[in-house]
Amino acid sequence: MTPHAETAGVSGISIALPLALLAVLSAALAIEAGFVNIGRRNGAFAAPEVVAIAPHEFQYRDATEYFRNGLAVDAPKRTAHVRMPLTIMRYQTSLSEYDSCVADGVCPEPEGRSPISGEDMPVTGVSYEDALRYANWLSQKTGEHWQLPTDFELAYAAADRFPDDALGIDADSKNPALRWLADYEREARRTASSDPAPQPKGSFGVSQTGLVDFGGNIWEWTSTCNKRIDLEKEAVIDEPDPADCGIMIAAGRHRAPMSTFVRNPKGGGCSVGSPPDNLGFRLVRRPNFVESIEDFTRRAVADMIGSANFRGVQRDDDEG
Known part of the structure; x- marks a missing residue:
């Protein structure tokens, strides 16, 4: 030089x-x-184990229902360039972690509690509102800012484990039967779960970014509201105010738009397609000032x- x-x-x-x-x-x-005010951490309280997702480029399809000429089409894929790191829980929130919130009288009991308990079992049977209560409780306990990830952030963190829900049908195809058949085959594959019972953490592998168990048999709540877009009209058909959104995206083996109050997805509440096996969550930690x-x-x-x-x-x- x-x-x-x-x-x-x-x-x-x-x-x-x-x-x-x-x-x-x-x-x-x-x-x-x-x-x-950056909050005061309770030194006696153990915060969840996290992983820092380094900035990287990845391919992403919006968690949005797209339509053209009255027919559903695949969401466009785009290349996302992320410059900021993301701190996210390495594991899904465990039953024992969630039980601490229940013991404090903040979180309700999970529905359909697994007969197997302990630190290695993820919590299931929790609604979107339950996850928000836990995030607020954890934030107060740790003096840190915890919240549900967006669908985009979960895709960014899960990397190779995040699903591509595209059917692969030509968007310009005028034959609706091709899409109906592809959709039928996809839903058939989704409903063929070998074992829907929750498993101890580590049972479903690790993503290339270090995220554990994503894409197993637990779908994870996100803070992304389900919406629909008409490409022909170039207008949003249905995009509720996020504060009043009643249908949120849960992501796992596939995306599932779920009613926010649902704890047991098999009992109804999935607005589109096959319901998840179980509903749980993990949180992201936002940086303080x-x-x-x-x-x-x-x-x-x-x-x-x-x-x-x-x-x-x-x-x-x-x-x-």
């Missing part, structure tokens, strides 16, 4: 580091003055160093 390149790199770092220090110092002063500032400054410094090095290489090429 030439002296010009070295100067560019040093200049970028010299600008970025003071900005990083200023951002962190400002955050510390805001917390000390009481302007920002200081963590957000620290991540911002880390990325800012890395970007500036990368930019400075790139400019240095360009200058070398020009001078060469």
